[in-house]
Amino acid sequence: MENERRNRLWTRTFSTVVVSHLIFYFGFYMLAPTLPLYIKAQGGTSAHIGLVSTGFCIGCIIMRFLVPFLQERYSRKILMRIGILISLAMAALYAAVSSIAGIIFLRFMQGIGVGMVTAFAGAIAADSAPDSRQGEGIGFFGMGTTAAVALSPTLGLVVMNKLGFTALFICSALVLALSAVGWSTIEIPKPRRRAADAPRESIWNKIYDTKILFQTVLLLLYGVARGTQQSFLTVMATEEGLSMITIYSVFETVSSFLLRFVTRKSFDKYGPGPTMITGGAASVTAFFLFSVVRSNAVLLIAAVCNGIAMGALVPTFQVWIMDTLGPERRTLGNSLYFNICDIGTAVGAGVMGVVAGLTNYHGVFRIVMFVMIAYLAIYFIVSAARRKRAAD
Numbered sequence: 001m002e003n004e005r006r007n008r009l010w011t012r013t014f015s016t017v018v019v020s021h022l023i024f025y026f027g028f029y030m031l032a033p034t035l036p037l038y039i040k041a042q043g044g045t046s047a048h049i050g051l052v053s054t055g056f057c058i059g060c061i062i063m064r065f066l067v068p069f070l071q072e073r074y075s076r077k078i079l080m081r082i083g084i085l086i087s088l089a090m091a092a093l094y095a096a097v098s099s100i101a102g103i104i105f106l107r108f109m110q111g112i113g114v115g116m117v118t119a120f121a122g123a124i125a126a127d128s129a130p131d132s133r134q135g136e137g138i139g140f141f142g143m144g145t146t147a148a149v150a151l152s153p154t155l156g157l158v159v160m161n162k163l164g165f166t167a168l169f170i171c172s173a174l175v176l177a178l179s180a181v182g183w184s185t186i187e188i189p190k191p192r193r194r195a196a197d198a199p200r201e202s203i204w205n206k207i208y209d210t211k212i213l214f215q216t217v218l219l220l221l222y223g224v225a226r227g228t229q230q231s232f233l234t235v236m237a238t239e240e241g242l243s244m245i246t247i248y249s250v251f252e253t254v255s256s257f258l259l260r261f262v263t264r265k266s267f268d269k270y271g272p273g274p275t276m277i278t279g280g281a282a283s284v285t286a287f288f289l290f291s292v293v294r295s296n297a298v299l300l301i302a303a304v305c306n307g308i309a310m311g312a313l314v315p316t317f318q319v320w321i322m323d324t325l326g327p328e329r330r331t332l333g334n335s336l337y338f339n340i341c342d343i344g345t346a347v348g349a350g351v352m353g354v355v356a357g358l359t360n361y362h363g364v365f366r367i368v369m370f371v372m373i374a375y376l377a378i379y380f381i382v383s384a385a386r387r388k389r390a391a392d
Helices: 002-006 012-029 035-041 046-070 076-096 100-128 131-163 165-183 203-207 210-240 243-263 266-270 273-292 296-325 327-358 361-391
Strands: none
Touching (some): 012 076, 012 131, 012 165, 046 076, 076 100, 076 165, 100 296, 100 327, 210 273, 210 296, 210 361, 296 327, 327 361
16 A cells, blocks of 8 residues: 555646646747747748747757756745746737847747746656656656647637737736646655765766767757747748648647557656657658648648657657656756757757748758658667667
8 A cells, every 4th residue: 555655646746747837838839839920920031930939949948057056056946936937927028029139039038937947847747756657757747738739829829810919928928827826836846866975066967968968869850850840830831821720739739649648658668769769750751741731631641740759759758868867867857858859949940940041841841851860760770789789
């Protein structure tokens, strides 16, 4: 009985963490498909859309590099509240800013807030789950955010079309405020500390660990793919007259949710291999379809493929990195997961924004398809080399 209680996953703390972060993502992702359209409405170009996405990623990255130092002085609860407050304040302020430079600044500041929240949320979820159920716990945690991503972009587009951009930004801020209320109702677990006699960490070791170099390379490539899709798919579909873009995220995220439900125990039983391969292959297929899409049917098939890729890769990368670094470095592992992905996203949004100006969106997605083919090749080559070394 005692062992069963110790291995219980759905405690009040874990449940509240999942729901509160779901609400946070709900408020944040209302802006994912709509902010590029707002930039276009203000006279922005594809390059400007890329700059706004890059500015957001830079804000996230800077904050997450500071997290290991901030948590030495302040509690997780205080830092989480500050991050959510910054995020909701910036969401509301979009309504008062129409210049491209102002939007870039607000998005950068929102990146600071979101970076702080996401750096801690996954680690808190992991600390709230039993050690023997880490993969399953992070899987359910990710499924909660996936459910939010499924619904919030569509709601954001509906609010924008029916009530306008101002109402959209206020609605986003109100939802983020509700998330802050949820986080304030629980006692957030304290991070596990290193042993008192452990060697003193250098500044470099506080912000990175070479144990995850393999994961870093793969996640950077996947980040490029995500950044390109998030920044340019809605704009391309709108220009192509693909009306089903309004429900694209539903198809994408339902498929992601279902795959996560099926594979939620996969990492705990089999390690990262099955989901890393499945996700990579699905991503290659999705970007091939993006590169040739001319109809709503193809768009929705691509949505399912991209959802499978998300459902396989996102939770696997997150738990794989934290598992490699160990319980005492979960906050660092979670921060590195998001930072590496965001660096890739920033590169994808920035570089592909320039490429889109020189070619077209279909050509951009074709390039990213080859990026994900390179991801699969690297995974197979390095994994085979590791197995050979282990056998020798």
